[in-house]
Amino acid sequence: MVKHRLFWPVFSLVALVVINTIARPRFVKITVRDGELYGALIDILRNSAPLMLVALGMTLVIATRGIDLSVGAVMAVSGAVALTIIDGASDPGSTSTVLVAIAVGVGVATLLGAWNGFLVAVLDIQPIIATLVLMLAGRGVALLITDGFITTVNSAPLEYVAGGYLLWLPFAFLIAATAIVVIALFERRTALGMLTEAVGINPEASRLAGVRSRGIILGAYVVSGTLAGVAGIIYSSNIRAADANAAGDLIELYAILAVVLGGTSLMGGKFTIAGTVIGVLIIQTLKSTILFLGVSSAQSPVFFAVVVIIVVLIQSPRLHRLASRLTGRRNSDAAVEAEVPA
């Protein structure tokens, strides 16, 4: 069981929840009010929605041996587009206006994803650089759309996206859950997942074997852009404003961290959607823990730095060798356990 690749992510998440529960028993308490669930755990599920969407897209991109740095900027653009439309409409409160605005915002995000995919898959540009272009330019475009201001709107249907409830659960969480299910079905119940892994493990060999690697790579960036667009809408809905500077700030780094925490290698190839989901929940729980500890949220990156360093050390081959030498290679389980102090 210890050898299962989801063991350490799940273990970390459970450990975090247990520590939190001991420190504050209220943590696991879930109350029902008017058919809606409330509690710290529910908050974590709701607040994790934008990161969950972005990290899902990032998982697919990383599986093709790529990386998408532009997700934060795409979030800013989609939020800016949608809220500018709602702000300019005659009736910001009408559901149809909001739906159109969201569709346009997400549509623009999809186009931006396709642009990234075009640069990487068709023009063969290194993913880091190709997406860096949009990462730099995207936020500038978002600022131009909002005229450099923070566009605030009052619109009940928009607020519902992040704050509303459906079937006892937060609507934002349901969006994220739907994305997880749809992607898992497409990747694992069809050959798409295997083809994606093939492209990531050896692009040249998979091309020779007849895999249409270009289309698969392009598709991964399109999905990443679309999901980032939805995440941007949820973010804007949550603060009821389009903030081109703050929307999705550093989210690309947290998303990459979530993917790596979940056990997907940045070298591409094998990926795990369940791992990414757990990675996102670990990050969100850690954020909630840090907040509970009374640490200023500005200082919380120190904790994440420590977590990143511990995780990469646990995964490092050198430490594995060292550990197995220390335990005299009696059994591999002992070797894995010896890593814990690292």
Add this chain to the structure above:
Amino acid sequence: MSTEVATQSRGAVVGRHLRTFLDRHASLMPTFAAAVIFVVLLIGAEIHFGNFVTPLNMSALLLDNAYLLILAVGMTFVIVTGGIDLSVGSVMALTGILCAQLLSAGHPASVVVPVIILGGAAIGLLIGVLVQYFDVQPFIASLAGLFLARGLAFVVSLASIRVEDESVLWLQTTRYRLGEWYITPTGILALAVAAVGAFVMQYTRFGRTIYAVGGNEQSARLMGLNVPRTKVLVYVISGVCAGLAGLVLTAYSGAGYPRNGIGTELDVIAAVVIGGTLLTGGTGYVLGSVIGVFVYGTIKTVISFQGAEQSWTRIIVGLMLLVFIGVQRVIVFRSERRR
């Protein structure tokens, strides 16, 4: 008859020489293109505004971008080995706020400056060790450095701290004049860092090892070069540069602020790439990065001259990045085809 042949083929000979030159120095071409763009930018701005290329303006270009220049030099070392350092903006913020904090606590600048440079070096060392000895990808290792430095900057102080120390402010306020031109000690420092960086990369054994590692790490190792030491040292150098940049930025703004330099690492990487350094490693020049920084700075100045919003800066830098990637692709493609 022989003279006839000679005259006929003179054109061909010149062409062949030119082609040989281009082949041999293909790696110089992106840097050359950056220099051309820089000149075109200056001429275009001069024609458009009429008063752009003035001694005052050009002096300010160096002054305003001194910290960026220092960061770009360190980043060039890292990128030429095929790595990347995302931590520089945060490390600059950390060393800057640490500098302001220590100075306001009454420590003399002669103690504070070495301490913050060592601080930058320590974070660089951490990243280098993670990359080299624990096989962590540079992207992730320097991401840890980014988080660590940014968080620590806020641990040092949540608010901005004014600097009263005269020797630090001297770096900024002193102006050595030559006619209308002027240069500050921060500018001299930045140029000195660039000069030392260029010398080390070009003329020392360590510098050539950096190119060898970036070109092909396996070959470099088989040649008996000290790959591990080189790979750790480039991150330490980048950390030291970030420490220096923190000092320069603190002097420039007269205060330390923990939010400084958010996203600066991207500006630096963009400037380095525009200057002709390939992110795949093995190719690049410190001088190119210097030009890249000046191109970046000129775009910023043009936009403020125009009175347009500064958000255009990043859009244009993004587009310029795209153009340069295109140029580099063509060059790499051509040299591969020739081979």
